[in-house]
Amino acid sequence: MKKLIIIFLSISSFSLSAQDYLSAMQNNLKQLDAAETPQNYTGLALSFERIAVAEQTKWHPYYYQAFCLLAKSFLIEGADDRDKLVDAAEAIIEKAGQLGGDKAELSVLQARAYQARLSVDPASRSMQYGPKTTMLLAEARAKNPNNPRVLFLLGQNLLFTPEGYGGGKDRALPLIEKAVAIFNTAPTEPTVDPSWGRDEANSLLANAKK
Amino acid sequence: MKKAIAFIGFFAALQTMLWGQKITVNGSVSDEFNQPVIGANIMVKNTYLGTTTDLDGSFVLIAELTAEKAIVITYLGYEPYEKVLSSGPDNTVNIGTVKLKPSSTELEGVTITAGAFEASDEKRGTILNSLDIATTAGATADVAATLNTLPGTQRVGEEGRLFVRGGAAYETRTFIDGTVAQNPYNSSVSGVPSRGRYSPFLFSGTAFSTGGYSAEFGQALSSALVLNTHGLATKTQSEIGITTVGLDATHQKLWDNNTSLAVSANYMNLSPYTAIIDQNIDWVAPFQNYGSQVIYRKKTSENGILKIHGDFSETKMRLKYPNADDLKDPNDVSLRNNYGYLNASFKEIIKDTWTISGGMSYNFNKDYVQFDSINHQITDQLVQARVSASRFVGNVFKIKTGVEYYNQAYREKVNNKSDLNRDFNYLLHHTAAFAEVDIVFNSRLYARIGERFEYSSYVNEPTFSSRVSLAYRLSSNSQVSGAFGQFYQLPESRFLLYSSDLVNENALHYILNYQYSKDQRIFRIEGYYKDYGRLIRYNGDYRYEPWLLNNSGNGYARGIDVYFRDKKTFKDIDYWISYSFLDTERNFLNFRNEVTPGFASRHNLSIVYKHWIDKIDSQLGITYSFSSGRPYDDPASVLQNDKRTPAFHDLSANLSHLTQLWGHSTILFLSCTNILGFENIFGYRYGSSPDEEGNFSRIPVEPTAKRFAFIGLFITFEKKEVNNK
Numbered sequence: 001m002k003k004l005i006i007i008f009l010s011i012s013s014f015s016l017s018a019q020d021y022l023s024a025m026q027n028n029l030k031q032l033d034a035a036e037t038p039q040n041y042t043g044l045a046l047s048f049e050r051i052a053v054a055e056q057t058k059w060h061p062y063y064y065q066a067f068c069l070l071a072k073s074f075l076i077e078g079a080d081d082r083d084k085l086v087d088a089a090e091a092i093i094e095k096a097g098q099l100g101g102d103k104a105e106l107s108v109l110q111a112r113a114y115q116a117r118l119s120v121d122p123a124s125r126s127m128q129y130g131p132k133t134t135m136l137l138a139e140a141r142a143k144n145p146n147n148p149r150v151l152f153l154l155g156q157n158l159l160f161t162p163e164g165y166g167g168g169k170d171r172a173l174p175l176i177e178k179a180v181a182i183f184n185t186a187p188t189e190p191t192v193d194p195s196w197g198r199d200e201a202n203s204l205l206a207n208a209k210k
Numbered sequence: 211m212k213k214a215i216a217f218i219g220f221f222a223a224l225q226t227m228l229w230g231q232k233i234t235v236n237g238s239v240s241d242e243f244n245q246p247v248i249g250a251n252i253m254v255k256n257t258y259l260g261t262t263t264d265l266d267g268s269f270v271l272i273a274e275l276t277a278e279k280a281i282v283i284t285y286l287g288y289e290p291y292e293k294v295l296s297s298g299p300d301n302t303v304n305i306g307t308v309k310l311k312p313s314s315t316e317l318e319g320v321t322i323t324a325g326a327f328e329a330s331d332e333k334r335g336t337i338l339n340s341l342d343i344a345t346t347a348g349a350t351a352d353v354a355a356t357l358n359t360l361p362g363t364q365r366v367g368e369e370g371r372l373f374v375r376g377g378a379a380y381e382t383r384t385f386i387d388g389t390v391a392q393n394p395y396n397s398s399v400s401g402v403p404s405r406g407r408y409s410p411f412l413f414s415g416t417a418f419s420t421g422g423y424s425a426e427f428g429q430a431l432s433s434a435l436v437l438n439t440h441g442l443a444t445k446t447q448s449e450i451g452i453t454t455v456g457l458d459a460t461h462q463k464l465w466d467n468n469t470s471l472a473v474s475a476n477y478m479n480l481s482p483y484t485a486i487i488d489q490n491i492d493w494v495a496p497f498q499n500y501g502s503q504v505i506y507r508k509k510t511s512e513n514g515i516l517k518i519h520g521d522f523s524e525t526k527m528r529l530k531y532p533n534a535d536d537l538k539d540p541n542d543v544s545l546r547n548n549y550g551y552l553n554a555s556f557k558e559i560i561k562d563t564w565t566i567s568g569g570m571s572y573n574f575n576k577d578y579v580q581f582d583s584i585n586h587q588i589t590d591q592l593v594q595a596r597v598s599a600s601r602f603v604g605n606v607f608k609i610k611t612g613v614e615y616y617n618q619a620y621r622e623k624v625n626n627k628s629d630l631n632r633d634f635n636y637l638l639h640h641t642a643a644f645a646e647v648d649i650v651f652n653s654r655l656y657a658r659i660g661e662r663f664e665y666s667s668y669v670n671e672p673t674f675s676s677r678v679s680l681a682y683r684l685s686s687n688s689q690v691s692g693a694f695g696q697f698y699q700l701p702e703s704r705f706l707l708y709s710s711d712l713v714n715e716n717a718l719h720y721i722l723n724y725q726y727s728k729d730q731r732i733f734r735i736e737g738y739y740k741d742y743g744r745l746i747r748y749n750g751d752y753r754y755e756p757w758l759l760n761n762s763g764n765g766y767a768r769g770i771d772v773y774f775r776d777k778k779t780f781k782d783i784d785y786w787i788s789y790s791f792l793d794t795e796r797n798f799l800n801f802r803n804e805v806t807p808g809f810a811s812r813h814n815l816s817i818v819y820k821h822w823i824d825k826i827d828s829q830l831g832i833t834y835s836f837s838s839g840r841p842y843d844d845p846a847s848v849l850q851n852d853k854r855t856p857a858f859h860d861l862s863a864n865l866s867h868l869t870q871l872w873g874h875s876t877i878l879f880l881s882c883t884n885i886l887g888f889e890n891i892f893g894y895r896y897g898s899s900p901d902e903e904g905n906f907s908r909i910p911v912e913p914t915a916k917r918f919a920f921i922g923l924f925i926t927f928e929k930k931e932v933n934n935k
Binding site for chain 2: 087121
């Protein structure tokens with residue numbers, strides 16, 4: 001009798017299982033793939049945050065929450081609102097780092113944050129955030145030479161930096177090509193780890209070659 | 211067994227009833243200003259379920275709660291809010307309006323605006339950044355000249371230094387990385403304006419106070435200009451500059467991403483330029499300057515850095531100085547200056563709580579001036595060391611404290627190869643300590659209270675000065691703030707040289723400020739009152755009768771400064787308008803009574819316009835400046851300083867063009883001051899004796915030339931990256 005009650009109680013206890021986490025994350029990631037508008041990203045950021053707060057020890061939901069906030073910041077108007085989103089994203093990136101997040105992936109996200117800051121006021125901020133972005137990505141690349149997102153972002157950064165300032169097509173192309181090669185041969189089974197960037201890299205390569 | 215199953219069944223049903231029930235939670239969320247929060251996250255604790263707030267801040271959450279029966283509300287920039295619910299009738303709960311508290315990192319970002327203009331590349335929402343200084347037309351990349359386009363400054367064109375809110379130039383002190391820069395302007399002779407010694411590109415942060423500055427700094431009656439140099443260089447590169455007035459070259463190297471060293475040299479000679487363009491000055495040997503600079507940076511830890519800066523230069527010039535008593539016999543004036551500067555500073559964060567910073571500076575300046583047959587040698591040496599520590603205490607307090615010591619040796623020799631022979635010097639020790647606390651009363655009210663203690667061996671008078679400032683946030687975009695401060699400053703060196711009976715001059719500041727900033731537009735208005743006491747006075751030649759020197763002078767300065775900047779309305783266009791109104795009178799130096807001093811103009815207006823023109827890869831800058839007439843003293847008039855010069859007008863422009871030369875990034879910089887050629891007069895110098903009709907002959911004090919045109923080419927060389935395949 002006791003045994004039955006104990007078994008029953010343990011089955012009915014309202015706890016989250018690994019199954020729930022993975023399916024919730026994959027559901028959100030599918031929606032993230034299709035996201036286009038600021039509202040899409042807002043909703044996803046909130047959803048990832050709930051998963052993150054409920055799980056408490058997982059860095060992936062925080063990673064994607066920051067990703068959504070940054071994506072949204074590129075799409076909205078208003079310097080103050082955009083800077084606030086980047087502030088929040090940077091705080092979340094730090095939290096993800098404290099939970100043991102992948103350093104290369106978090107560097108990519110931080111580099112995106114620098115890019116987001118720069119685009120708010122390019123005239124005043126490019127001198128400060130341009131070099132910061134390049135330095136961070138170069139460091140990440142030295143430690144992770146085969147991370148396609150690091151290579152893609154570094155290539156994108158160099159492509160839009162004037163040649164005289166150390167950028168230009170010639171320096172960018174080898175990096176973008178390597179990124180595309182790694183993306184195209186990456187396993188396609190669904191995963192919670194960051195795997196974005198394939199379409200962006202391919203279209204950047206097409207544009208760069210024009 | 212049947213009983214057991216029945217019991218289990220009943221138990222299961224009970225659980226479903228207790229835990230499986232859907233509950234409806236109503237409420238709304240607001241910020242610290244009682245404004246609705248849109249897009250907050252309301253979640254059922256320990257689940258993935260939740261909802262968000264609407265445009266009016268309200269939400270409706272319908273979900274099954276867990277055993278904890280709690281919800282969590284989060285919003286970017288605010289502390290999370292948790293509430294355990296007690297179920298009401300019909301399984302609905304109304305939790306009313308939840309007022310969120312800003313997180314501590316949000317609060318760290320707020321600064322008290324009264325009396326301070328912060329220009330920082332690190333902080334946002336600041337008034338200027340280092341690029342602004344280099345691109346403001348009319349300033350030709352001079353820090354002081356750019357700050358002259360901000361409210362609170364008076365234009366004194368023949369001096370070239372900063373005059374703040376009715377204060378003389380000596381009342382503003384410059385600090386680099388925390389220690390004093392004793393000679394921030396190059397030496398000059400009468401009528402030739404000084405220029406700042408430091409390139410604006412050295413600095414990542416500029417905090418320009420127009421009064422009420424922190425207890426961390428002292429010995430400045432009007433203003434502290436606090437400059438912070440860049441940290442570690444970001445790359446290895448070389449740069450050369452070729453301009454119409456000289457050449458400069460820099461090589462900078464970065465090792466291991468933690469050490470950098472930059473070495474630069476410069477040479478400047480105005481001879482070719484003055485040969486082509488007419489000057490108002492009769493140059494014999496135009497301004498010539500050469501020097502070298504070394505900048506070393508090392509990251510000592512994740513958050514720590516060591517900075518060492520060394521600088522030396524020599525300046526020479528010789529000119530014919532018009533003699534108001536005899537226009538046919540000008541004075542022959544020449545100047546040679548030797549200057550050396552060494553600054554070492556460090557910063558470190560210990561145990562994630564204490565921030566320790568400190569530094570030392572050594573300043574050496576020697577002027578050799580020859581005025582006809584009179585030879586003048588002035589040597590000024592100052593060594594300073596300081597250390598300070600600060601930390602946050604909870605989310606409510608930030609405390610900062612520090613000590614400093616400096617030692618100044620000043621010597622003046624005057625002789626004329628016959629009967630004139632004077633040699634005076636003094637040595638003084640000065641110690642100071644300060645303590646300051648920032649208090650966050652709540653998310654709207656901030657205060658900063660500081661106390662500074664100073665003691666100088668020479669005047670033997672310990673002083674305590676209080677500094678208090680308060681800010682009240684009216685909304686997330688605006689604040690009202692006020693500041694009060696007591697300030698002490700030793701009399702100028704030229705007076706300390708002759709008398710040891712003097713005491714500190716002092717000033718009291720009262721400031722009230724309103725600032726609104728949103729989305730790259732900023733508006734600010736500030737009113738102030740300064741009360742001066744114990745200013746140096748004399749009536750006679752104190753060099754021969756030093757007992758005439760005393761501290762009986764006093765004065766006041768009051769006014770309103772207005773500033774508006776807009777980077778948003780017009781695409782790629784950034785403009786600002788600043789206006790200052792100043793009413794001041796003082797009785798100091800050899801004044802006969804309280805009058806408006808010659809450096810104080812009543813109205814000052816600057817309109818600065820910057821436009822990035824994408825099609826030609828260039829930034830265009832235009833600045834219009836206006837100052838109302840300045841007082842001057844006509845010896846024929848009974849009253850002192852009752853006359854006014856004509857108003858000052860200037861329209862300047864510059865163009866920075868980004869291009870490439872042989873694949874290297876290049877900037878072509880063109881600038882010209884006073885394009886419309888206004889004839890500006892800063893004042894008059896009168897002869898010493900009247901003619902038969904009682905008129906005194908006079909010479910106008912004018913700019914060194916009607917216009918100053920400048921062309922510079924700056925090329926940056928970088929190592930080509932080796933791509934690893």
